[in-house]
Amino acid sequence: xxxxxxxxxxxxxxxxxxxxxxxxxxxxxxxxxxxxxxxxxxxxxxxxxxxxxxxxxxxxxxxxxxxxxxxxxxxxxxxxxxxxxxxxxxxxxxxxxxxxxxxxxxxxxxxxxxxxxxxxxxxxxxxxxxxxxxxxxxxxxxxxxxxxxxxxxxxxxxxxxxxxxxxxxxxxxxxxxxxxxxxxxxxxxxxxxxxxxxxxxxxxxxxxxxxxxxxxxxxxxxxxxxxxxxxxxxxxxxxxxxxxxxxxxxxxxxxxxxxxxxxxxxxxxxxxxxxxxxxxxxxxxxxxxxxxxxxxxxxxxxxxxxxxxxxxxxxxxxxxxxxxxxxxxxxxxxxxxxxxxxxxxxxxxxx
Amino acid sequence: xxxxxxxxxxxxxxxxxxxxxxxxxxxxxxxxxxxxxxxxxxxxxxxxxxxxxxxxxxxxxxxxxxxxxxxxxxxxxxxxxxxxxxxxxxxxxxxxxxxxxxxxxxxxxxxxxxxxxxxxxxxxxxxxxxxxxxxxxxxxxxxxxxxxxxxxxxxxxxxxxxxxxxxxxxxxxxxxxxxxxxxxxxxxxxxxxxxxxxxxxxxxxxxxxxxxxxxxxxxxxxxxxxxxxxxxxxxxxxxxxxxxxxxxxxxxxxxxxxxxxxxxxxxxxxxxxxxxxxxxxxxxxxxxxxxxxxxxxxxxxxxxxxxxxxxxxxxxxxxxxxxxxxxxxxxxxxxxxxxxxxxxxxxxxxx
Numbered sequence: 001x002x003x004x005x006x007x008x009x010x011x012x013x014x015x016x017x018x019x020x021x022x023x024x025x026x027x028x029x030x031x032x033x034x035x036x037x038x039x040x041x042x043x044x045x046x047x048x049x050x051x052x053x054x055x056x057x058x059x060x061x062x063x064x065x066x067x068x069x070x071x072x073x074x075x076x077x078x079x080x081x082x083x084x085x086x087x088x089x090x091x092x093x094x095x096x097x098x099x100x101x102x103x104x105x106x107x108x109x110x111x112x113x114x115x116x117x118x119x120x121x122x123x124x125x126x127x128x129x130x131x132x133x134x135x136x137x138x139x140x141x142x143x144x145x146x147x148x149x150x151x152x153x154x155x156x157x158x159x160x161x162x163x164x165x166x167x168x169x170x171x172x173x174x175x176x177x178x179x180x181x182x183x184x185x186x187x188x189x190x191x192x193x194x195x196x197x198x199x200x201x202x203x204x205x206x207x208x209x210x211x212x213x214x215x216x217x218x219x220x221x222x223x224x225x226x227x228x229x230x231x232x233x234x235x236x237x238x239x240x241x242x243x244x245x246x247x248x249x250x251x252x253x254x255x256x257x258x259x260x261x262x263x264x265x266x267x268x269x270x271x272x273x274x275x276x277x278x279x280x281x282x283x284x285x286x287x288x289x290x291x292x293x294x295x296x297x298x299x300x301x302x303x304x305x306x307x308x309x310x311x312x313x314x315x316x317x318x319x320x321x322x323x324x325x326x327x328x329x330x331x332x333x334x335x336x337x338x339x340x341x342x343x344x345x346x347x348x349x350x351x
Numbered sequence: 352x353x354x355x356x357x358x359x360x361x362x363x364x365x366x367x368x369x370x371x372x373x374x375x376x377x378x379x380x381x382x383x384x385x386x387x388x389x390x391x392x393x394x395x396x397x398x399x400x401x402x403x404x405x406x407x408x409x410x411x412x413x414x415x416x417x418x419x420x421x422x423x424x425x426x427x428x429x430x431x432x433x434x435x436x437x438x439x440x441x442x443x444x445x446x447x448x449x450x451x452x453x454x455x456x457x458x459x460x461x462x463x464x465x466x467x468x469x470x471x472x473x474x475x476x477x478x479x480x481x482x483x484x485x486x487x488x489x490x491x492x493x494x495x496x497x498x499x500x501x502x503x504x505x506x507x508x509x510x511x512x513x514x515x516x517x518x519x520x521x522x523x524x525x526x527x528x529x530x531x532x533x534x535x536x537x538x539x540x541x542x543x544x545x546x547x548x549x550x551x552x553x554x555x556x557x558x559x560x561x562x563x564x565x566x567x568x569x570x571x572x573x574x575x576x577x578x579x580x581x582x583x584x585x586x587x588x589x590x591x592x593x594x595x596x597x598x599x600x601x602x603x604x605x606x607x608x609x610x611x612x613x614x615x616x617x618x619x620x621x622x623x624x625x626x627x628x629x630x631x632x633x634x635x636x637x638x639x640x641x642x643x644x645x646x647x648x649x650x651x652x653x654x655x656x657x658x659x660x661x662x663x664x665x666x667x668x669x670x671x672x673x674x675x676x677x678x679x680x681x682x683x684x685x686x687x688x689x690x691x692x693x694x695x696x697x698x699x700x701x702x
Contacts, residue, residue, distance in 0.1 A: 283669070
């Protein structure tokens with residue numbers, strides 16, 4: 001079977017050939033006269049599979065010529081092709097070039113006009129940037145269409161990894177408590193101790209704040225800021241004995257953790273959702289998040305608090321997702337945009 | 352039993368009390384007159400364990416007063432104390448304040464003067480920097496003394512994670528080959544294809560270069576630079592057909608991967624050690640490293656190529672180590688200093 005390369009598509013003009021190609025795999029778009037219009041990516045795939053030959057100005061093209069032609073026309077052709085080819089070889093029916101994703105993917109034997117698509121796929125290079133704002137707006141559009149979004153990342157050697165990305169709303173079981181105490185707490189330079197053992201006990205048993213070190217309850221910087229804002233603790237400097245208010249404390253905390261504000265916003269939002277939040281240091285992330293008692297259950301999520309305009313590289317994202325999976329947790333990126341919170345769940349999947 | 356706080360130590364003057372404290376746990380340094388000199392960290396621990404009371408200028412101190420005193424004297428006292436306390440509570444005999452580490456650790460019931468120490472420990476805060484140069488020189492001194500180095504990292508909530516750090520020399524089984532081919536290769540903007548199938552086969556079967564995409568062998572940027580330098584491939588631009596030499600290629604590669612030089616140096620060193628090196632993208636690191644055929648065996652190491660003056664934060668390091676463990680590999684940081692290569696293995700351990 002033969003197709004003719006015309007600019008950015010390939011036309012299969014023989015009616016019988018056109019319908020054979022379309023009927024086995026739904027390649028291309030059938031035209032009114034009986035011909036079939038293949039996109040470049042479909043043509044390259046069918047060429048590689050030896051199902052079509054391609055002519056240009058009546059001369060046969062080699063695979064390498066066609067591949068180079070497509071690469072010249074589309075700078076990211078190869079990346080998209082690797083993803084398209086992989087999905088096709090897994091038996092899916094794949095339709096290229098939709099917005100907001102690159103491909104709509106249908107189950108094996110599905111018909112794009114009749115079967116609902118199984119998921120939408122974006123193709124990206126490992127060298128591309130991960131742009132959160134961009135990703136969120138794509139997720140929104142895909143979720144509005146009630147579809148799943150997969151992102152296929154092509155690495156240096158042409159290997160593929162797929163991530164499922166979605167916006168979600170985490171929820172826990174521990175409502176923030178109204179404390180009727182104002183506990184004395186001591187600022188020790190980079191952490192805080194509550195020394196009265198009854199007050200320490202109250203804070204630890206109701207919302208699992210802090211960690212006991214000897215008889216004192218050690219609070220993290222975030223817990224301290226949270227409890228200061230709630231008026232539950234009175235903070236004093238360990239050296240001078242002077243009182244420290246929330247604004248002063250926040251300034252000190254920023255010197256230790258430059259992204260303290262970003263973390264605190266997400267921390268407060270997670271607390272308001274009834275979740276218990278502990279440091280995620282061991283996992284190289286900001287928070288381990290529990291639905292209930294952290295001493296009785298495992299953390300469900302690892303949450304990374306990010307700024308609204310967060311950028312990262314795909315290897316970084318890959319590492320964080322992989323790590324969360326390794327410990328059977330889900331990775332969430334959390335950000336607060338104005339007063340709205342958004343949590344993006346990223347999950348490695350096999351399509 | 353009572354000790355007297357004098358500047359940065361506590362003296363137990365009663366001979367009987369001194370020998371009781373020393374005999375059970377080897378705390379302090381026995382003095383010629385029969386008294387015992389406790390360091391502040393030992394005194395705080397024995398106070399918390401209710402084995403001593405502390406007086407200063409004849410007035411009894413509370414635990415909080417002693418703790419605050421020690422924190423004022425030593426800015427990192429609390430971090431060191433948390434590590435010291437943890438090791439003591441695990442039953443080890445711990446001697447503070449040696450160079451290059453912070454503690455020498457002896458097995459339960461050991462005697463510092465008779466028993467060899469089991470390992471040396473450095474205490475660090477999760478908020479401290481990971482400084483590679485510093486770490487390497489500490490590792491060198493500890494390894495020269497034929498000891499193991501552990502690093503105890505204290506997180507925000509006072510939880511502890513221990514890493515074992517050592518310099519090592521990875522070695523593989525696949526000697527670099529002398530090829531008698533000069534294969535044509537095509538530069539496609541961010542990767543390279545070898546199109547002749549015999550040459551592709553040769554490169555892939557001898558040293559497992561590249562990955563087959565259709566009929567072509569796709570080489571990574573590093574493989575391309577390596578093979579160009581060896582004179583095994585002739586590289587041409589896919590658009591213009593013009594030849595590209597090593598210097599030109601390296602310039603192009605740097606535009607895509609700014610740290611290309613650093614990676615290439617480590618890549619070449621790993622190759623010279625008989626190892627097979629593949630991209631570590633899936634794991635968010637630079638390389639997966641195999642001793643032999645990557646299709647038959649699992650990767651042994653995940654290697655991150657770093658600059659000689661590499662700095663990072665502990666949460667970053669923690670994440671990388673944790674990830675490597677999750678997939679049963681060892682994390683190595685590799686750097687080339689002048690012409691010498693160094694590999695630092697970091698491993699999470701329970702002491």
